[in-house]
Amino acid sequence: MNRLSGKPINKYPYLFIAPAVILLVIFFIIPIIIAFGVSFTDMDLKGLANLSNVSFVGLENYTDLFSDEKFLKSIYNTAFYVVIGVPLVIISSLSVALMLNYGSNWLFRTFRGVYYMPSITNIVAIAVIWGYLYNTDYGLLNYILSLISIDKIPWLQEPTIAKISLIILAVWKGIGINMIIFLAALQGIPKSYYEAAEMDGANRIQILFNVTLPLLRYATFFVTVTTLIGWMQFFEEPFVMTDGGPLNGTLSVALFIYKEGFQFSEFGYAAAASFVLFIMIIIVTLVQFKFSKSE
Amino acid sequence: MASRDNKNRVEKTIVTILLVVGGILVSIPFIWMILSAFKPESEVLAFPPTIFPENPTIENFVHLFTKLDFGIYFRNTVIIVLASFVGLLFNAMAGYGFAKYSFKGRDKLFFLVLATMMIPGQVTMIPVYLLLNEVGLTNTMVGIILPGLAVAFSIFLFRQFMTTVPDDLIEAARLDGAGEFYIFFRLIIPVAKPIFAVQGILTFIAGWNSFIWPLIIASDDSLYTLSVGLSLLQGQYASNFALQMAGAAFMVIPIIIIFSFFQKYIVEGFTMSGIK
Incomplete structure (x- = not known):
């Protein structure tokens, strides 16, 4: 209580x-308030030039979205990325952290750096x-495959393969930051826990599943929530690698x-789509918190 | 006991081998980038590919600055990085304010700061563009820099650290007649060096890599950053992979160097910030 109270x-x-808070508010x-308002209008390039060209369209943008095949496809693609990518990132970053x-x-310090590198590398350079x-x-990949006589794979030209190619890239990029979080948590586990388990005759596998993993549950929860939110907004990889193609096969909701916003200047429509994404993220996050509480 | 030690040694060797193999797989893209950047244009398209450049050349790097405007892109990127350090100072000040003063509305304002972390970038992208367009800041450096200056997560980490600074230290300085800003700049910043180190590196990396926002706001070549320039190069010289790799190397290598000097701070920073 020796803070400044009363002085x-x-x-x-x-x-x-003030400086930071004012910037955050602006x-x-x-x-977010503007986006909500704009999502009920037909704001486009004409509206950008003169606000009197903008008119209120009610829920039209939202109802249009759910009959827009491209949007539905982007939801399917995003679900594909999340369902395959999120578990892969979590399992790989946890395995790397356990090994490190x-x-x-x-040697271990150097390789910690090596595994972290992709996550701080510029996305355009990566592309x-x-x-x-x-x-x-x-490409090097098809050359290596040709050595073991596997035919050329159209990595980015076939919709499903292209999605998987982007997932491989994103997992490669995503290991680093999560690995560091797991590593920090692992280093916080007291040595005596392992010693006690060894005294009781537990083997490595038993220690992993009955001591280490349960003690990592906060880190795992944190990593899962942030990774899931990140992958629901999957954007940069398809944007720089495929621009959503082939045949919208890699188009994500964020893309x-x-x-819609910056190529077709349909600001109202894009704002409505962004709110749909926001609501999906909130729902998924709330469900996760609910699950973790019930445990 | 001897057999257990033996078993441990075998285990450690296996883990080391796995780590090394995985590490090499992870670094293949970087190795391939560096090797290809020094190959002449004809050699990168050779099949089967050569591993080491047969006729090493730095011509690709020269082209970045002569045929393309990488000099200008580099200057713009440096401006953005420097400006983001001003943002870093704002975040540190806010973190200190929230941690070390009690004032009316503090908890509500801090909640507001945290709430901004949950808003997806795609939601604010369009309205921020519309706002900047209203005030005539599209296609200006100010318009590129301003929206990224305040970072809620950074404020949060600074606040977490600043709460561990003892109140007595600040009180003692006040009794000696030091002003509030003098205390912050002369006492708090030196004490908070570790968190400044982590945030400084992360700020540098974010500024250096900034891509989407400059791409949206800048329509003039003279405002492009290195990433925007590189994506332009990828479009214009789609089949000149050697030039592309040189451009990528120019972006990636400075980060690798900076990171290898400071990597221990990043790991410590995460341990310190209490995300366990």
């Missing part, structure tokens, strides 16, 4: 928080590099919103 200089706290709070936790010499690796004729 006359209380303009200072506001001076400290660029997050006000925009085995030692602490220079350029992987575009070359995935190239059907000159749909971007394209």
Whole structure:
């Protein structure tokens, strides 16, 4: 209670928080209110030039969305990414963290860096590099496969394969940050827990499933929630690699919103789609919190 | 006991081998990028591909600056990085304000800050564009920089750290007659060095990599960042993979160097911020 309560200089706290809070209000709070309003209008390029061209259309954008095949396809694709990608990211980052936790010499430190690298690499650079690796004729991947006489794979030209190719890339990129979170949690487990389990004659597998994993449940919950939210907004990978093609086969909901908004300038329609995505994210997150509470 | 030690050693060897193999697989894209960046245009299309460049050349890198405007893109990217450090200072100040003062509306305002973390980027993208368009800031550097300055997650991490700074330290400085801003800049920033290190690196990486927002706001070539320029290059020189790899290497290698110097801070930072 020895904070500033009761003293006359209380303009200072506001001076400290003002710059950041004002920016957040302008660029997050006000925009979400605008987006909600815009989603009930037919705002487009004409409306951008002159606001009197904008008219209220009620729920039309929302009802149109659910009869728009492209939008429904993007929901299906996003579900595909989430259902396959999220478990893959969690399992791979947990496995890497468990292995890295085995030692602490220079080798383990170096490889910690190596596994983290993809997650801080620029997405356009990634697209350029992987575009070359995935190239059907000159790509390294198809060359390696040709050595064991497997035919050329059209990595980015066939809708389902393209989705899987993007998932591989996104898992590669997504391991780093989650691995660090698991690693921090693993290093927080007291050694005595393992020793006690070994005294009781538990083997490695039993220790993993009965000691380590249960103690990681907060980290796992955190990683699951953030990864799921991130993958529901899957955007950059299809945007830079395929632009949603072939035949909208890699189009995600987030990319749909971007394209409607900034390529076709249908701001009202895109805003409505963004709210549908927002509501889906809120529902999924709430369900997860509910599940974790009941445990 | 000897057999258990033996078993442990075997286990550790297996884990090490798995780690190394996985690590090599993970780094193949980087290795391939660096090797290809030094190959002449004809060699990258060779089949079967050569692993090491047979006629190493730096011509690709020269082209980035002569044929393309990578010099300008680099300058713009540096401007964005520097500006994002101003944002970092704002976030630190806000974190300090929320942690070390009690004032009217504090909890409500902090909740507001946290709430912004839950809003997906796609929801705010369009209205922010419309707002900036209203005030004539589209296609300006200010319009590119402003929306990204305040970061809720960063404010949150600063606040978490600042709460661990003892109140007595601040009180003592006040008794000595130090002003509030003097205390923040001369006392708090030095004490909070570890969290500044982590946030500094993450801010640098985010600024250096910034792509979508500059792409939306900038319509002039003179405002493009390195990422926007690289995506332009990918479109224009679709089959010149050597040039593309050189462009990618120019973006990625500085980050690799900075990261390998500071990686221990990043790991410590996550442990420190209490996400366990």
